[in-house]
Amino acid sequence: MPVTAVALGPKPDPLLADAIARGGAASAPLEEAQGLVWAGDDPAHFPAVLPDSIRWVQLPSAGVEHWFAARVVQRHPDVVWTSAAGAFAATVAEHAFALLLAGVRALPGHLAATTWRQREFFDRVGTLRGSRVAIIGAGGIGRALIPMLASVGATVIAVNRSGRPVAGAAETLSADRVDEVFSRVDHVVVAAPATSETRHLIGRAQLAQLGSRSWVINVARGPLVDTEALVDALRDNAIGGAGLDVTDPEPLPDGHPLWTLPNAIITPHDSNPPSVRTAAFAEHVAENVRRFVAGEALTARIDPLAGY
Amino acid sequence: MPVTAVALGPKPDPLLADAIARGGAASAPLEEAQGLVWAGDDPAHFPAVLPDSIRWVQLPSAGVEHWFAARVVQRHPDVVWTSAAGAFAATVAEHAFALLLAGVRALPGHLAATTWRQREFFDRVGTLRGSRVAIIGAGGIGRALIPMLASVGATVIAVNRSGRPVAGAAETLSADRVDEVFSRVDHVVVAAPATSETRHLIGRAQLAQLGSRSWVINVARGPLVDTEALVDALRDNAIGGAGLDVTDPEPLPDGHPLWTLPNAIITPHDSNPPSVRTAAFAEHVAENVRRFVAGEALTARIDPLAGY
Numbered sequence: 001m002p003v004t005a006v007a008l009g010p011k012p013d014p015l016l017a018d019a020i021a022r023g024g025a026a027s028a029p030l031e032e033a034q035g036l037v038w039a040g041d042d043p044a045h046f047p048a049v050l051p052d053s054i055r056w057v058q059l060p061s062a063g064v065e066h067w068f069a070a071r072v073v074q075r076h077p078d079v080v081w082t083s084a085a086g087a088f089a090a091t092v093a094e095h096a097f098a099l100l101l102a103g104v105r106a107l108p109g110h111l112a113a114t115t116w117r118q119r120e121f122f123d124r125v126g127t128l129r130g131s132r133v134a135i136i137g138a139g140g141i142g143r144a145l146i147p148m149l150a151s152v153g154a155t156v157i158a159v160n161r162s163g164r165p166v167a168g169a170a171e172t173l174s175a176d177r178v179d180e181v182f183s184r185v186d187h188v189v190v191a192a193p194a195t196s197e198t199r200h201l202i203g204r205a206q207l208a209q210l211g212s213r214s215w216v217i218n219v220a221r222g223p224l225v226d227t228e229a230l231v232d233a234l235r236d237n238a239i240g241g242a243g244l245d246v247t248d249p250e251p252l253p254d255g256h257p258l259w260t261l262p263n264a265i266i267t268p269h270d271s272n273p274p275s276v277r278t279a280a281f282a283e284h285v286a287e288n289v290r291r292f293v294a295g296e297a298l299t300a301r302i303d304p305l306a307g308y
Numbered sequence: 309m310p311v312t313a314v315a316l317g318p319k320p321d322p323l324l325a326d327a328i329a330r331g332g333a334a335s336a337p338l339e340e341a342q343g344l345v346w347a348g349d350d351p352a353h354f355p356a357v358l359p360d361s362i363r364w365v366q367l368p369s370a371g372v373e374h375w376f377a378a379r380v381v382q383r384h385p386d387v388v389w390t391s392a393a394g395a396f397a398a399t400v401a402e403h404a405f406a407l408l409l410a411g412v413r414a415l416p417g418h419l420a421a422t423t424w425r426q427r428e429f430f431d432r433v434g435t436l437r438g439s440r441v442a443i444i445g446a447g448g449i450g451r452a453l454i455p456m457l458a459s460v461g462a463t464v465i466a467v468n469r470s471g472r473p474v475a476g477a478a479e480t481l482s483a484d485r486v487d488e489v490f491s492r493v494d495h496v497v498v499a500a501p502a503t504s505e506t507r508h509l510i511g512r513a514q515l516a517q518l519g520s521r522s523w524v525i526n527v528a529r530g531p532l533v534d535t536e537a538l539v540d541a542l543r544d545n546a547i548g549g550a551g552l553d554v555t556d557p558e559p560l561p562d563g564h565p566l567w568t569l570p571n572a573i574i575t576p577h578d579s580n581p582p583s584v585r586t587a588a589f590a591e592h593v594a595e596n597v598r599r600f601v602a603g604e605a606l607t608a609r610i611d612p613l614a615g616y
Contacts, residue, residue: 091435094460098409105406110575111419114567116559118576125581127399151459152402251424259422267418268426273433 004293007033007054009047010040019282023289030054035292037285043070056080056292059302060281062088062140062272063221065194068307081302087284088272089140092245095271096141096189096219097148099243103215104128104187108241108265126213129153134185136178136201137192137220138166145189157181159192182209187217193308194221204229213240219271222248227258234261245271312601315341315362317355318348327590331597338362343600345593351378364388364600367610368589370396370448370580371529373502376615389610395592396580397448400553403579404449404497404527405456407551411523412436412495416549416570434521437461442493444486444509445500445528446474453497465489467500490517495525501616502529512537521548527579530556535566542569553579 005028006020016037020027030036030047035056038046043066050057057076059067062085067073073081102108106124113121131154135142138158146156146168158166159181163174173181178201182188188210192198202216203226210216216239218225227248233239241263250269258264272280288298302308313336314328324345328335338344338355343364346354351374358365365384367375370393375381381389410416414432421429439462443450446466454464454476466474467489471482481489486509490496496518500506510524511534518524524547526533535556541547549571559576566572580588596606610616 090437090461094409094435094437095413095433097460098406098413098415101402101406102410102415105403105575107406107410107415107573107575108419111416111573113574113576115562116576118559118578121576121578122581122583125403125575125578125584127402127584129398129402129584148456148459151456152405153398251426254423265415265419266421267413267415267433268421268424268429270426270429270433273430275430276433276435276437 004035004289005033006035006037006289006292008037008039010038010045013039015278015282016285019286020289022286024293025289035289037289039281043067043072046070046072050076050079054079056082056298058082058084058285058288060084062086062092062300063194064302064308065221073302073304077304080298081304082288082298082300083302083308084281084284085300085308086140087280087300088277089144091276091280092141092191092219092271093144093148095245095267096145096191096217096243099217099219099245099265099267100133100187100189100215101128101152102265103217103241103243103263104131108262112262127152128187131155131186132157132170132184134159134181134188135169136181136188136190137198138169138172139191139193141191141219142189143167145191157185179206182206186211186213187215190216190218190220190224192220192224194223195307199223200226202226202230204232207233207239210239212237215240215243217243219245222246222250231257231261234258234263237263239263241265243267245269312343313341314343314345314597314600316345316347318346318353321347323586323590324593327594328597330594332601333597343597345597347589351375351380354378354380358384358387362387364390364606366390366392366593366596368392370394370400370608371502372610372616373529381610381612385612388606389612390596390606390608391610391616392589392592393608393616394448395588395608396585397452399584399588400449400499400527400579401452401456403553403575404453404499404525404551407525407527407553407573407575408441408495408497408523409436409460410573411525411549411551411571412439416573420570435460436495439463439494440465440478440492442467442489442496443477444489444496444498445506446477446480447499447501449499449527450497451475453499465493487514490514494519494521495523498524498526498528498532500528500532502531503615507531508534510534510538512540515541515547518547520545523548523551525551527553530554530558539565539569542566542571545571547571549573551575553577 006025007030138160158169243265314333315338446468466477
């Protein structure tokens with residue numbers, strides 16, 4: 001069996017070179033390789049032309065809409081593309097969980113306080129125990145979140161495209177029934193891919209069905225939530241609060257009301273910081289190289305038609 | 309078999325009366341009862357004299373040092389006393405977990421920000437995945453915390469009095485070896501009872517062994533941490549931060565530096581708010597009444613000599 005060769009771009013990286021070796025492939029220049037591991041974030045720097053020998057490209061991010069917007073994926077229809085979906089699932093899920101717990105435990109209010117107001121907070125501190133949480137988009141992040149929620153006694157209603165039951169969820173709804181979920185849960189975590197169908201998945205009508213102690217967490221993409229409707233709900237205290245690692249617009253401009261609303265927690269798309277990301281991506285690369293060498297189905301394969 | 313009668317004080321409470329019934333006992337006035345469920349927080353209101361028929365008293369809090377300070381327990385050496393230790397374990401553990409996650413994910417800094425500073429936060433956001441957490445005092449709260457930490461991929465070193473292995477902990481140290489733990493862990497959660505032996509368990513020497521990204525969480529009693537040493541460590545950024553549901557002094561006075569240090573999260577002893585507490589205490593009462601009626605060993609029995 002000939003040795004499988006995998007190239008690495010846009011620049012050398014010892015951790016990723018090691019991952020390619022651990023996966024059982026040789027490192028090689030692009031012209032001599034069958035696979036390409038691309039660690040750069042900017043599609044503009046991607047090779048305009050790929051050698052015919054390249055059959056697989058591994059992209060470095062979980063969300064790949066910018067690779068579609070730049071038409072990089074579409075330009076190479078004969079290549080198998082994989083994203084890093086799943087590689088960062090656990091750390092992003094941990095971030096979502098931190099935002100939700102912080103909300104339920106009233107940490108924004110606590111951090112703003114400069115005097116001991118126990119009686120006020122007795123009415124504001126809640127618990128996830130016994131609560132119901134909707135996870136909209138039960139891909140890698142959503143599935144990684146389920147055992148975290150279970151550990152504090154919350155139950156999950158998952159929403160995914162197919163409605164096929166998600167392990168650990170009390171119930172799974174198909175995406176076309178997503179609007180049924182809001183009146184049935186205490187909190188909502190958005191972890192769905194950004195597509196034309198999921199834009200403003202959380203809008204005015206959906207927010208109106210949540211309770212005054214409900215938190216909305218978005219760790220997916222900003223446009224899945226209608227920002228204007230969300231700001232209104234937060235201003236009116238119609239919901240408990242929102243924890244957003246992604247915003248629309250993003251970056252969130254200075255002076256935007258979300259920066260100062262007392263029931264909003266904004267993190268600047270940092271749920272998966274480079275320090276954590278590099279190690280997780282290398283694990284993902286090693287596994288996909290192993291599968292590529294063995295001729296197995298690759299993990300996190302991109303669907304060129306669906307756009308994710 | 310004669311019906312066991314349990315009294316309820318200081319005032320009627322339908323939830324607790326129901327718990328007594330569910331436990332299999334009859335409700336009765338103090339003079340006719342063998343057990344007493346006491347739901348009042350102030351030892352000064354406890355009956356000065358108990359009828360000879362009373363063999364068991366259930367107190368309403370997990371920490372009972374104020375009942376010892378008022379000499380209530382010592383006045384009745386022939387009575388079996390039980391605390392509510394364990395009843396609130398899960399909700400207090402959830403609070404500790406929320407504080408730790410908020411710290412590791414840099415939520416205090418995020419909440420203070422009013423502009424998009426992704427690069428700054430990339431260096432500040434961490435993960436509990438792969439981290440080591442010391443739980444000092446592996447009673448009910450500490451044990452309830454272990455599966456929560458496991459769900460995000462952290463491992464636990466437990467410290468308890470006996471050193472007897474705690475289920476789910478990677479390692480258990482006996483209390484006399486507690487000083488070994490600080491250099492070996494990323495974060496510390498204090499959940500030990502307050503006794504003369506545990507005062508200033510976390511002092512200057514212990515804090516000095518922690519890292520610059522380490523968080524110290526205290527959900528037990530304020531005096532277990534040397535406040536002055538902690539403030540110095542926080543001011544110097546010698547540790548990552550502190551999440552305190554209990555303080556020394558408590559209440560924390562206005563103007564105290566802990567209110568405004570950017571790496572401190574103060575919650576005013578509200579990890580177990582009444583809304584959550586009442587339901588949890590009723591479950592505890594029902595179980596202990598059942599055991600009392602059946603002649604079984606009661607749960608959360610107080611040791612009059614140890615003081616907890």
